[in-house]
Amino acid sequence: MIVAGDIGGTKTLLAIFDAERGPREPQRQAEYRSAAYPSLDVMVAEFLHEHADGGAARPQRGSFAVAGPVAAGRVQATNLSWPELSEDGLASALGLEGVSLLNDLQAVALGITVTTAAELVTLAVGQPVPGAPIAVIAPGTGLGEAFLTRRGTTWAAHASEGGHADFAPRDELEVDLLRFLLPRFGHVSYEQVCSGVGIPNLYDFFAQRGTGEEPAMTTAELAGAEDRTRAIVGLGLGPRPRSTRCREVVGLFTRILGSEAGNLALKVLATGGVYLTGGLAVAVAGELSAGPFLERLRSKGRMSSVLAEVPVHVVTAPAALHGAAVEGLRAEGLP
The missing domain is CATH 3.30.420.40 (ATPase, nucleotide binding domain)
Incomplete structure (x- = not known):
């Protein structure tokens, strides 16, 4: 026991x-x-x-x-x-x-080896390569990354601190985000733009730009929120979000998450699949399936074909x- x-x-x-x-x-x-x-x-x-x-x-x-x-x-x-x-x-x-x-x-990676199909939200069925490495990325309070490799009849789980790697912008908006955060942090990691601690940074960036309408009631709600990240995500989700600025935050978060999930998959050749876990991943699972997340994950220039058939799942189990x-x-x- x-x-x-x-x-x-x-x-x-x-x-x-x-x-x-x-x-x-x-x-x-x-x-x-x-x-x-x-x-x-x-x-x-x-x-x-x-x-x-x-x-x-x-x-x-x-x-x-x-x-x-x-x-x-x-x-x-x-x-x-x-x-x-x-x-x-x-x-x-x-x-x-x-x-x-x-x-x-x-x-988390070890836990995925005992996860059932009922505990997965499938974003892309793909064609998994049997026995190939599996990538795990988890936006929660921070941004965790790991991977699995096959050893005979068992899986070996490998930890990393990849969430602290340098944030690499993909477009002009993200370049501006990097410029906004550099004076604040000096080193800007993916965790600072793609996790629970990163969500308020994205909000502050859009607030500084004056992006989106923000009713006074919403501003007051965010100011008094015990958990600012949860409040921002909640206000930005759904077909009719209560805050267009928070909606922009959720959209940018999912795009950056797609980019970094694809980066991890390329680094470990995760043709066995990409699994997302963590409270934020579960909360925005609907946005991941409907938005540009998968395009960002697969868009890797000459290596895009490597990720074209990679299965992608959100894990709902603990x-x-x-x-x-x-x-x-x-x-x-x-x-």
Whole structure:
């Protein structure tokens, strides 16, 4: 039995899994607001106190997916002010036999290997090449990227920090966006224009340009919003969006996401498919299927033909949690 978690910058999912049910069906699960806790061990201890039985039924191992690069069993969570996490430190603090830490997108990739068709929104059916690499891109609080390669009968998940690579504009509007953000950040990454932290940057860019009508009521709603990104996206979605400026933000976000998803697919030759995960991807799935997202993904000059038949899906399952469970059950010696 294991305790597994998806540790996000905004929220954390924790769950208990066992070998009989496997990595898709937790015995118990709960959601927490990450910033409400001073550290991961405090949060997990509370979860185990509330949800785990005593004695032999208590989890023996932990497996946690964290946003940030994991090296030598240690990681600093990218979007949280927690102290550095370590496998040994967490095992000791929680009384577990062992703990596995893995990059959140590595966990997402592992989770995709146990995802069902019912948990996918298919944007392009394509023609997947059996056993070929699979690309994973996740616009959530930040922008995560990973990929899968086949090793015999199993899949190997590979983490990356590709979301922090240089933003490359595709047209004059995006050149202007880069010029707008350079004085603010110095280095402008894809994460700063294609994620939860990036959405307000796009809004500020359009506001500075005076793009779109913005009723006073909408301006006040955004100013008072606890989650500015969620408010902007909500105001910009649908056939009759309440804010034309927010609509422009959503449109530009989906175009940039298409460009970077195609970049990742080219870099790893992901002819097995491109999978999008994360709250933002799910929220704008309708826009991705109807707008220029797929054209941007495939438009790669002389290499466009390589991506012409690549399948593209949005994952609606909690893939990072499932992937952390896959890793934890593997560490227990289970398939």
